[in-house]
């Protein structure tokens with residue numbers, strides 16, 4: 372096994388160290404490349420670049436494998452629950468029964484938000500997108516919880532982490548309630564994480580709200596499936612924002628802003644809108660043709676992934692959960708589901724999609740499930756943000772606790788004008 376790579380530049384040869392992870396490809400350590408050769412590397416979109424060292428999540432995109440701290444996502448989603456996964460991501464090991472009940476207690480004791488936050492919400496327009504409200508309100512937490520913004524203090528870091536996991540669902544439910552003009556519903560600490568979230572979203576003061584265990588289990592699975600996903604765009608955003616020493620609430624707000632885009636977390640909303648636009652099975656060929664047309668910017672939303680070149684392992688569980696929810700609610704001939712199933716079959720057999728390895732991703736089925744659970748499409752990305760908060764915070768903590776951590780500062784290939792002299796306006800032709 373070789374432990375270095377050689378880079379030849381004319382007569383000069385530079386030796387670059389290879390580093391091995393536990394699993395996954397080796398990396399060429401180029402940290403000293405500029406010092407040794409005066410060269411930068413160029414990799415827009417980071418297709419071949421490992422931006423950090425991490426022990427949290429591993430993805431093998433070719434095999435369709437996703438592991439959190441070594442545990443396969445299907446085992447965590449099917450046998451465990453979201454809060455347990457949060458513990459695992461944050462602390463590195465599955466909790467014992469005592470550790471779990473202590474963690475659960477700590478999270479539930481932080482579910483309320485400062486009462487003044489409710490007045491903060493009324494500053495938003497009622498028709499604001501709930502993701503816009505989330506970017507603002509999560510960022511605003513740093514104005515309310517000064518006692519957990521000292522990133523150099525391990526205790527404050529942990530308090531901020533627990534606060535983020537506990538309060539994001541409350542803020543998300545408030546964004547939803549504000550959007551539809553209903554009163555905010557306070558959290559209930561006797562409920563599980565997913566049950567409490569459904570309660571805060573769907574309960575009203577005038578009648579009791581019955582939690583359906585099948586739907587609560589589906590909500591919990593959706594959270595678990597979205598908990599972390601290695602160094603994706605929003606996680607890298609959180610790490611980059613955090614590398615400057617910014618407080619964790621501000622960093623997570625930056626992550627939420629990044630997640631909002633349709634190529635990332637906004638895809639579940641976009642996928643459902645696309646299914647509605649297609650409308651019936653008969654129109655699918657027209658949209659498949661558009662997706663293949665190089666001159667048409669249209670893409671099949673919910674298909675393709677930067678890393679997975681095989682079935683997204685999360686999509687399999689999401690598909691099963693989707694059917695469980697539809698059965699429980701007695702939704703049989705849902706036209707969107709029919710279009711989705713047909714589209715999936717066509718795309719899986721079409722040479723264009725096979726050749727480019729475009730499989731359905733997690734967002735393809737999560738949209739249909741969330742719609743059946745009663746959420747409007749604008750809330751889909753918000754739910755993704757609630758789930759991903761633990762991943763962002765675990766990655767942020769790992770970065771802050773890394774003794775080699777430095778501010779993230781990429782370089783560039785400059786292709787603009789070379790140096791030139793300023794000319795007064797009357798002398799400009």
Ligand code: CMC
Nearest residue numbers: 633634635636638662670671672673674675676677727732
């Ligand atoms: N429909 C049609 N063609 C596609 C699609 C699609 N959904 N995705 C990729 N392609 C084609 C693309 O046109 C390109 O073709 P060519 O090589 O001929 O130029 C080729 O496949 C490679 O695409 P790419 O854009 O270079 O791939 P990428 O790794 O930069 O993009 C992606 C990955 C997820 C942004 C992209 O597949 C996409 O836009 N998918 C739809 C949006 C979506 O579902 N996003 C959710 C991702 S999963 C949740 C998350 O992690 O946030």
